[in-house]
Amino acid sequence: MVARAQASAPPDPNQALVGALPPDRQQAWGDALYGDDTWEGCYYATYAQAWGENLDQQAQQGEAAAAKVRTDPTVRAAERTYVTCMSARGYRVSGTEDVHRLIGEAGDRLDAAAAEEYEKAANAAHTSCLAPYQKAYDAAYLRLAHGN
Numbered sequence: 001m002v003a004r005a006q007a008s009a010p011p012d013p014n015q016a017l018v019g020a021l022p023p024d025r026q027q028a029w030g031d032a033l034y035g036d037d038t039w040e041g042c043y044y045a046t047y048a049q050a051w052g053e054n055l056d057q058q059a060q061q062g063e064a065a066a067a068k069v070r071t072d073p074t075v076r077a078a079e080r081t082y083v084t085c086m087s088a089r090g091y092r093v094s095g096t097e098d099v100h101r102l103i104g105e106a107g108d109r110l111d112a113a114a115a116e117e118y119e120k121a122a123n124a125a126h127t128s129c130l131a132p133y134q135k136a137y138d139a140a141y142l143r144l145a146h147g148n
Contacts, residue, residue: 018030065141065144065145066141068144069137069140069141069144070137072140072144074136074139074140075133075136075137075140077136078132078133078135078136078137079095079096079133081132081133082095082096082129082130082132082133083095085125085128085129086099086125086126086129089125089128089129090125091122091125091126096130096133099122099123099125099126102122103118103119103122103123106118106119106122107119
């Protein structure tokens with residue numbers, strides 16, 4: 001859903017301007033906007049004032065909701081189906097996020113061309129196997145969000 005919203009949003013006029021800056025100025029712009037190890041950045045510092053929302057609290061609520069969805073029996077069953085599907089394609093994973101670990105490990109042990117091919121194949125298998133899981137996850141999220 002987020003990807004669709006971002007795709008339909010108008011282009012960010014700042015993106016071209018910041019992209020034209022030298023790398024050190026791009027970093028400084030990003031640090032000023034989003035913060036660094038020493039401060040939170042003006043985006044987060046003003047968000048609560050501008051929108052009346054606390055991003056940390058929203059993130060915690062979102063993670064709690066996602067954790068609840070991940071423990072739903074239909075989602076757990078769909079994840080087992082995903083693992084079986086990936087295994088049938090030759091990828092040993094323990095969950096839906098594990099494919100990223102496999103791709104990283106392949107990048108460490110294979111030459112660049114072979115690692116790229118492995119990544120393409122693993123991502124294709126992941127996309128194919130993930131669809132039923134994502135459908136179960138989305139349905140559980142909606143059901144739980146409405147208290148059912």
